[in-house]
Amino acid sequence: MSHTAAPPALKMGIPxxxxxxxxxxFLGTEIMFFTAFIGSYIVLRLGxxxxxxxxxxxxxxxxxxxVNTFVLIVSSYLVVVAHEAMAQKNFGKARTYLTGTMILxxxxxxxxxxxxxxxxxxxxVPGHIAETPTQAISKVSREMEVVVRKRFREYTDGGAxxxxxxxxxxxxxxxxxxxxxxxxxxGMPDYVFREYQATAPGDLELFRKWMNLxxxxxxxxxxTVPALPAEYLAARESLKQGDKFxxxxxxxVKDLLKEMKANEQYGSYVSAGVFDPHPIVYGNIFxxxxxxMTGFHAIHVIVGMILFAVVLxxxxxxxxxxxxxxxxxxxxxHFVDLVWIFLFPxxxxx
Numbered sequence: 001m002s003h004t005a006a007p008p009a010l011k012m013g014i015p016x017x018x019x020x021x022x023x024x025x026f027l028g029t030e031i032m033f034f035t036a037f038i039g040s041y042i043v044l045r046l047g048x049x050x051x052x053x054x055x056x057x058x059x060x061x062x063x064x065x066x067v068n069t070f071v072l073i074v075s076s077y078l079v080v081v082a083h084e085a086m087a088q089k090n091f092g093k094a095r096t097y098l099t100g101t102m103i104l105x106x107x108x109x110x111x112x113x114x115x116x117x118x119x120x121x122x123x124x125v126p127g128h129i130a131e132t133p134t135q136a137i138s139k140v141s142r143e144m145e146v147v148v149r150k151r152f153r154e155y156t157d158g159g160a161x162x163x164x165x166x167x168x169x170x171x172x173x174x175x176x177x178x179x180x181x182x183x184x185x186x187g188m189p190d191y192v193f194r195e196y197q198a199t200a201p202g203d204l205e206l207f208r209k210w211m212n213l214x215x216x217x218x219x220x221x222x223x224t225v226p227a228l229p230a231e232y233l234a235a236r237e238s239l240k241q242g243d244k245f246x247x248x249x250x251x252x253v254k255d256l257l258k259e260m261k262a263n264e265q266y267g268s269y270v271s272a273g274v275f276d277p278h279p280i281v282y283g284n285i286f287x288x289x290x291x292x293m294t295g296f297h298a299i300h301v302i303v304g305m306i307l308f309a310v311v312l313x314x315x316x317x318x319x320x321x322x323x324x325x326x327x328x329x330x331x332x333x334h335f336v337d338l339v340w341i342f343l344f345p346x347x348x349x350x
Contacts, residue, residue, distance in 0.1 A: 019325075030300075040289075042346075048285065052283055052286050060348055066348075068112065071108050071111070075333070076334050086323045109298060112298055119290075124283070126287045129283035141213055141217055147274060152169065152173070156172060161179070213253065216248050221247065254276070254277055294343065297336070311326055
């Protein structure tokens with residue numbers, strides 16, 4: 001009988017933990033995911049003559065983007081140090097550096113939120129951007145109507161105007177027109193009604209300005225031409241054969257809006273509710289690409305933070321069993337960092 005030791009059993013596969021192999025396979029799908037976004041952006045960017053690049057149009061803040069890049073790079077370094085500490089079984093040090101990573105991740109999202117807020121405040125949002133002068137003019141009219149209706153709701157909701165048709169703007173405007181010479185509704189104190197009497201003339205003037213603009217848009221005639229039906233028809237009859245009225249110009253609407261925003265009675269409402277009529281060619285495609293790519297990247301940042309939070313939740317119970325988990329989470333975090341390295345120059349610099 002032979003006493004030779006049995007040969008060791010062969011182990012098939014790659015000599016890395018299954019968890020790490022699974023993560024690398026997952027990151028392969030993530031690479032394809034972001035490659036589709038980046039490739040589409042490059043094609044759209046190179047194929048669109050007149051793509052918005054002026055920061056005054058896009059409200060891209062290169063400084064904040066650069067700071068966020070530095071923040072992510074430092075956070076990746078802290079993850080590496082935290083993993084090294086885990087390998088050395090210095091779990092307290094690992095928690096400290098991982099906490100630093102979490103703080104920097106929150107800082108990244110905070111800065112990104114400031115950037116998003118700036119774009120929202122300037123209405124740089126997909127589907128909201130006027131790309132031609134005509135679209136800019138129509139956008140001013142729509143936003144001005146929202147302001148007018150909001151002002152009129154102050155009267156209907158406050159009880160100064162009593163009507164069964166609060167959304168019928170023509171009906172409401174006639175009732176508001178009667179307020180300056182009218183009496184307060186039953187139950188309303190005189191001093192409250194006097195406030196409505198003081199604001200009514202300004203709100204009526206705001207309505208007339210908007211309605212006048214709307215009529216000129218419908219007729220597509222210059223603001224120098226009367227647009228009220230009777231006056232418009234009379235002016236048309238005075239035209240010589242072959243002549244036509246000058247069309248409504250973007251510059252006219254821009255000057256009108258500037259004048260309205262300077263008005264002491266209703267200028268503050270217009271300033272808060274109506275954006276400057278500035279057309280941005282390809283603005284909606286740009287905004288869609290920006291929010292899509294940076295938004296999905298932000299989601300990946302949040303996922304990474306959740307993974308780190310799971311490790312930090314162990315507290316003093318953190319031990320060597322979490323070493324592989326932290327290493328895999330760190331690999332995911334480095335990928336998120338790498339994606340931003342591509343997004344930053346494409347969206348902010350080029």
